[in-house]
Amino acid sequence: MATVSLVLVSHSRQLAEGVRELAGQMTQGKVRISVAGGTADGRLGTDANAILNAIEEVRGPDGVLVLVDLGSAVLSTQMAIEQLADGQGRVLLSNAPFVEGAVIAAVEASIDSDLDAVAAAALGAREMEKVSP
Secondary structure, X not given: XXXXXXXXXXXXXXXXXXXXXXXXXXXXXXXXXXXXXXOOOOOOOOOHHHHHHHHHHHOOOOOEEEEEOOXXXXXXXXXXXXXXXXXXXOEEEOOOOHHHHHHHHHHHHHOOOOHHHXXXXXXXXXXXXXXXX
C-alpha cells in the first residue's frame, strides 16, 4: 500500500539529510522522504528547481507533504509547486516546525493516514512542549 510522501526543504543540505535520517529511522524506512537543501553550488539557500525535482521524485497518489526550515524557503517551495504538472496526488506545504513536524508526519504517514491527517499531525507539533514550565 502506498503512503503519503514527504519533502524536506532546508537552506542546508546537511540539515535536510539529517532530518530525513531521523524521520526515516523512526519509521523504519516505510515513508518515502526526499530532500532539497542548499543551492546547486553547495551554498546555503533554496532552489525551486531542486524542490520541484524532490517533489516529483516521491509524488504519488496519496500525496506529498512539504516541510520547510525557514520562511524564505516558503517562496521557493511555492514557486516549485506552481510548476508541477497535473498529476497524481496533492502537494501540501506545511507550516509545521521542521524537525518535529517531519518526524511526526513520517510516523503518521507510516500508519497509512491520509494527507490531511498527516498534515494535521505535523502541524500539531507546534503545540508540543519539550520542557515543562
